[in-house]
Structures are given as C-alpha cells and as structure tokens.
Amino acid sequence: MKNIVLEARNLTKFYNHNKVVDNVxxxxxxxxxxxxxxxxxxxxxxxxxxxLGLTEPSSGEVNIFGYNSTREPLKVKRVTSYLPxxxxxxxxLTAQENLKYITRLNGIPEKKADEKIEEVLNIVGxxxxxNKEVGKYSKGMKQRLGMASVLxxxxxxxxxxxxxxxxxxxxxxxxxxxxxxxSREQNITIMLSSHLLYQVQKICTxxxxxxxxxxxxxxxxxxxxxxxxxxxxxxxxxVKVNPKLSPSIIESIKKIEGITKVxxxxxxxxxxEIYIKYFREE
Amino acid sequence: xxxxxVVFWKEMADHLGSxxxxxxxxxxxxxxxxxxxxxxxxxxxYLTETSKEYMFLNLFTISAGSLPSFIFFVSFFGPLIxxxxxxxxxxxxxxxxxxxxxxxxxIYRDALINGKFFAGLTTIGIMLISIILIILGLELGVLGIVxxxxxxxxxxxxxxxxxxxxxxxxxxGILFSIIFRQTTTSALxxxxxxxxxxxxxxxxxxVIADQVVPLDQNATLETITKNDEIKNMxxxxxxxxxxxxxxIALLNPSARAFGVSSLIKLSELxxxxxxxxxxxxxxxxxxxxxxxxxxxxxxxxxxxxxxxxIRAT
Numbered sequence: 001m002k003n004i005v006l007e008a009r010n011l012t013k014f015y016n017h018n019k020v021v022d023n024v025x026x027x028x029x030x031x032x033x034x035x036x037x038x039x040x041x042x043x044x045x046x047x048x049x050x051x052l053g054l055t056e057p058s059s060g061e062v063n064i065f066g067y068n069s070t071r072e073p074l075k076v077k078r079v080t081s082y083l084p085x086x087x088x089x090x091x092x093l094t095a096q097e098n099l100k101y102i103t104r105l106n107g108i109p110e111k112k113a114d115e116k117i118e119e120v121l122n123i124v125g126x127x128x129x130x131n132k133e134v135g136k137y138s139k140g141m142k143q144r145l146g147m148a149s150v151l152x153x154x155x156x157x158x159x160x161x162x163x164x165x166x167x168x169x170x171x172x173x174x175x176x177x178x179x180x181x182x183s184r185e186q187n188i189t190i191m192l193s194s195h196l197l198y199q200v201q202k203i204c205t206x207x208x209x210x211x212x213x214x215x216x217x218x219x220x221x222x223x224x225x226x227x228x229x230x231x232x233x234x235x236x237x238x239v240k241v242n243p244k245l246s247p248s249i250i251e252s253i254k255k256i257e258g259i260t261k262v263x264x265x266x267x268x269x270x271x272x273e274i275y276i277k278y279f280r281e282e
Numbered sequence: 283x284x285x286x287x288v289v290f291w292k293e294m295a296d297h298l299g300s301x302x303x304x305x306x307x308x309x310x311x312x313x314x315x316x317x318x319x320x321x322x323x324x325x326x327x328y329l330t331e332t333s334k335e336y337m338f339l340n341l342f343t344i345s346a347g348s349l350p351s352f353i354f355f356v357s358f359f360g361p362l363i364x365x366x367x368x369x370x371x372x373x374x375x376x377x378x379x380x381x382x383x384x385x386x387x388x389i390y391r392d393a394l395i396n397g398k399f400f401a402g403l404t405t406i407g408i409m410l411i412s413i414i415l416i417i418l419g420l421e422l423g424v425l426g427i428v429x430x431x432x433x434x435x436x437x438x439x440x441x442x443x444x445x446x447x448x449x450x451x452x453x454x455g456i457l458f459s460i461i462f463r464q465t466t467t468s469a470l471x472x473x474x475x476x477x478x479x480x481x482x483x484x485x486x487x488x489v490i491a492d493q494v495v496p497l498d499q500n501a502t503l504e505t506i507t508k509n510d511e512i513k514n515m516x517x518x519x520x521x522x523x524x525x526x527x528x529x530i531a532l533l534n535p536s537a538r539a540f541g542v543s544s545l546i547k548l549s550e551l552x553x554x555x556x557x558x559x560x561x562x563x564x565x566x567x568x569x570x571x572x573x574x575x576x577x578x579x580x581x582x583x584x585x586x587x588x589x590x591x592i593r594a595t
Contacts, residue, residue, distance in 0.1 A: 054385055054591075074390070078388040082383075088380045090380060101288070105388070105389055107388075
C-alpha cells in the first residue's frame with residue numbers, strides 16, 4: 001500500500017463559464033518529486049490554488065493527507081507549504097523579519113522559530129544577508145528566500161509554483177539542488193509546476209502533463225514516453241574517442257553483434273555549460 | 283484567533299514605524315498646538331459669562347482669528363488619516379505578491395482583514411489620544427486651566443466619537459482597497475467620497491430641499507422649517523455632518539438642537555448648560571448613525587473580501 005499525499009478527484013473549475021480546470025485526477029505519493037507540466041494558462045496554478053483551499057472548486061475535490069482542502073483548509077495549510085509564482089515579501093522588512101512573520105502565523109514558539117529561521121537561511125545560503133531589507137535583494141535571492149519560507153514551517157508537502165522562472169542559470173541550478181535536497185534530507189514530498197522541461201526532467205521522479213485544463217498524461221517520464229510516443233527506443237551508447245576518430249574504429253565497432261547504427265558526431269558545447277563553468281570559477 | 287493577533291501586531295508595527303504615521307502626526311500636532319497657543323494668547327476676548335464654566339472645552343471649539351478650531355481640524359483631517367491608513371490595505375498585499383504567501387499559512391482568511399482594521403483603528407486611537415493629552419498638558423502648564431471631571435468625561439466621549447468617525451473612513455479606504463487593484467485608484471476614489479461628503483452634499487441638500495419646498499420672500503415660518511428639515515435629513519447621510527453635530531453637542535454643553543428649529547426653540551429656553559447624559563441624549567441618533575455607517579462599511583468590505591477568489595493572474 002503506497003501512501004498518497006495529494007489526491008485530486010474530478011476536479012473542475014469554471015471562471016465565467018470558461019472551463020479552466022477540467023476533470024483533473026491526480027495522485028502524488030510520499031517522497032515523490034512530482035513535476036506538474038503544461039504551457040502558460042493551462043490551469044496549473046488554478047489546480048494548485050484549489051489544492052490549498054485558496055480557491056473553491058466548481059466540482060470535484062482535493063484531499064491532502066486525507067484532509068479535504070475545501071472543508072478543512074487550516075489542517076491542509078498546516079502541513080503544506082506553498083511557494084507562489086513571483087513570490088513577494090514585505091520589502092521594508094528584513095529576511096529574518098519576513099520569516100518571523102510566517103513562523104508566527106504558524107504559531108511556532110519564538111525560541112524554536114529563531115533557531116529554525118537561522119537553520120533555513122543557512123540552507124538557502126542567505127545567512128549573511130539575513131538582516132538586510134528584502135527590497136534590496138536580487139530576484140534570485142528573493143527566490144531563495146521563498147524556498148526558506150517554504151522550509152521554515154517544516155512541511156510534509158511543498159507545492160512550488162514555477163520556482164525557477166526569471167532567474168539566471170546559476171540561480172536555477174541552486175534552486176533545483178535545494179529542491180532535491182529538501183526531498184532527500186527532509187523527506188518532503190514535492191509538487192513542482194513548470195513549463196521548463198529540461199529542469200523538470202533533471203529532478204522529477206514523476207510527472208503529470210496538463211493541457212487546456214485536462215490531464216493528458218501521468219506517470220514516470222519513461223512510462224509516458226513509451227505510452228505517448230509508442231516507440232520502444234533503442235538503447236544508445238556514447239563513446240568518446242581520443243584524439244581523432246579513424247574510419248577503422250567505426251568499422252570495427254559496426255562489426256560487433258547487436259549494433260544497429262554508428263554515427264559520427266562533432267563535439268557540441270552547450271551555452272549553459274560554458275555559462276555555469278564561467279560563473280562557478282569566478 | 284492566533285492569526286488575528288499576529289496580523290494585528292505586524293500591522294501595528296508597520297503603522298507606527300511608517301513614514302506616513304510620523305508625517306501625519308507631525309502635521310496634526312503642529313496645527314492643534316498652534317491653534318491652542320494662539321487661543322491661549324487671546325482667550326479673554328472669546329469668553330462670555332456662561333462659557334467660563336467650561337473654559338477648558340472652549341479651547342477646543344472656538345476659533346481664533348483666521349485659524350479654525352481644533353475640532354475643525356479633526357473633522358477635516360480625520361477622513362484623510364483614515365483613508366491614508368486604509369486605501370492600500372489589501373491591494374498592496376496583492377500587488378506585492380505577499381497575499382498568497384500569507385493566506386497559504388494556517389490562518390482563517392478574515393484574520394487578515396480584521397487584523398488590518400483593528401490595527402488601523404488602534405493606531406488612530408493612539409494618535410488622537412496623544413494629541414489630546416499634549417494639548418491638555420499645554421493648557422495645564424501654560425494657562426493653568428484645570429479641567430473638571432465633567433470636561434474630562436466629555437473629552438473622553440469626544441475621543442470615542444473621533445475614533446469611530448475616522449474608523450468609518452478607514453473602513454471605506456479598506457473597502458476600496460479590496461475593490462480596486464491599483465492603490466492609486468483606491469486612494470482617488472476614497473478622496474472623491476471624502477470631498478463629496480464634506481462639501482458637495484451641502485449643495486445637493488439645499489438644491490433638493492429647495493426643489494421640494496420652494497422658498498420665496500413671503501415664505502411662512504412653517505415652510506422655512508420644512509425646507510430646513512429636508513436639508514438636514516439629506517445632510518445626515520454624511521458622516522462629516524454627523525460627526526460635527528456630535529462634537530458640537532459634546533464640547534458645547536449648551537447646545538441642545540440643530541437647524542432652524544433649534545433657533546426657534548432656543549429663544550424660549552434659558553441658556554443653561556446641559557448635563558453630560560442630556561447632551562448625549564441630544565446626539566444619540568447621530569452617534570448610533572455614525573457607528574452604523576462604520577460597521578456597514580466594514581461589513582461590506584468583509585463580505586467582498588471573503589468572497590473574492592485568489593486567482594491565478
């Protein structure tokens with residue numbers, strides 16, 4: 001028996017007779033990093049808002065840890081953290097004060113809250129800027145502070161809405177690492193919405209694809225790939241040759257049994273590799 | 283309840299440390315102190331035989347030369363204070379993106395709006411009471427006028443009325459901050475309503491009254507009274523007018539009625555002072571009306587806020 005953290009059943013939402021979310025069924029199990037994919041305006045955020053009980057579904061229901069999001073939103077919100085798209089903070093307060101407000105709203109005792117705030121600021125790498133006003137933060141720092149605000153209430157489920165939009169590649173990598181760390185070290189189940197496929201593929205254990213309000217596919221990337229693309233892809237092996245490729249090597253590889261195709265490729269450099277290398281060494 | 287308390291203290295800290303609070307406080311303080319000071323220089327000219335009994339209260343109500351009285355300042359600037367603390371209450375949270383963060387914490391949604399309203403009201407109370415106490419101290423120190431118990435309790439009632447009055451403008455500001463997404467729009471609409479209730483309603487009331495009961499040169503006393511009654515009825519929709527009547531009755535113990543009819547009745551009465559409970563009775567309807575206006579305004583904001591959905595933009 002697997003433990004279901006979040007379950008949506010026939011979830012539907014109308015905005016002015018427009019079906020924004022259409023009969024969505026979702027299941028997220030403990031420990032998963034669930035990637036919720038879809039283009040802008042597909043209904044990702046609306047589904048998330050309904051899961052948190054911030055928006056009422058037109059029909060259907062969402063349960064988180066067995067609590068109904070519409071009827072028991074407080075119980076749901078006690079165990080769930082939410083990072084909104086374009087997270088905002090009180091700009092004239094410091095990072096520490098912003099997090100303090102969140103711990104107070106959660107009713108965490110002062111002493112424990114102070115320790116926890118220090119700990120999470122450390123995790124996201126903002127301890128040195130803890131007493132700086134958030135108004136002076138860069139976009140990437142704000143996003144990391146957002147991650148801190150997710151962690152500070154010690155959730156069992158974290159729902160992150162587009163956590164990597166609008167930040168530079170180095171920042172994206174940091175955020176993705178943080179998410180993986182959260183999942184592994186703190187045992188937090190994660191639901192992550194995004195339209196950046198490359199990042200999702202890197203960290204998600206399972207995905208759901210939503211298009212025009214409907215879930216069109218759900219499962220591991222491998223499962224969906226087989227189901228949707230209906231091809232059993234051949235396994236491929238990349239071989240690096242030093243210093244130069246001679247035709248005789250290709251010929252001898254081709255002779256090995258089971259090899260169907262040998263292709264010569266010139267080295268490609270991705271801009272991202274170059275970028276990250278440069279800024280890491282800086 | 284925890285959520286309400288947390289929001290309340292956060293908002294209080296924000297208000298008391300904010301620039302707008304300090305600036306407003308400085309302006310109102312400077313004005314009221316200067317009014318009291320000028321009055322104290324020339325108080326003997328303004329005092330009649332009957333008002334000597336309430337010399338302390340008189341300092342708040344009479345105006346010196348070109349400078350208006352202290353209560354005029356409160357009735358004029360009170361709305362501005364309320365609007366300034368209310369107009370960006372909700373829509374600034376929305377535009378900064380803090381709203382969904384706060385509401386995704388385990389608090390009831392009304393904790394946010396209630397906390398903001400009570401924090402605004404408390405800030406206004408703190409502001410008013412400190413100004414009143416400063417003036418009281420000045421009078422004691424500079425003039426040596428000691429207020430009697432009745433004057434102090436009248437001042438207490440004046441304080442309560444002022445908080446309710448400014449509370450109305452606060453809740454109206456909050457209402458517009460819920461309806462309009464732009465802070466500039468909500469500020470402008472609030473100011474528009476303030477101008478309407480403070481100035482335009484005077485014109486509208488007399489125009490309507492003259493239409494319903496036309497006055498000409500040989501108008502009888504009866505028609506004049508009728509005209510005046512209609513005018514007053516319309517005027518009393520305005521919280522500014524309600525507040526002014528309340529304050530007149532509270533701070534001027536000989537006031538007992540308003541409008542033309544008061545002049546007629548007054549001529550038959552001895553100009554003695556009323557006791558505090560009788561003064562209260564005179565303006566009880568206005569008092570209840572003001573409280574009702576504030577509560578209705580807040581109730582509308584509350585309902586709209588609770589029904590409004592958090593939406594994906």
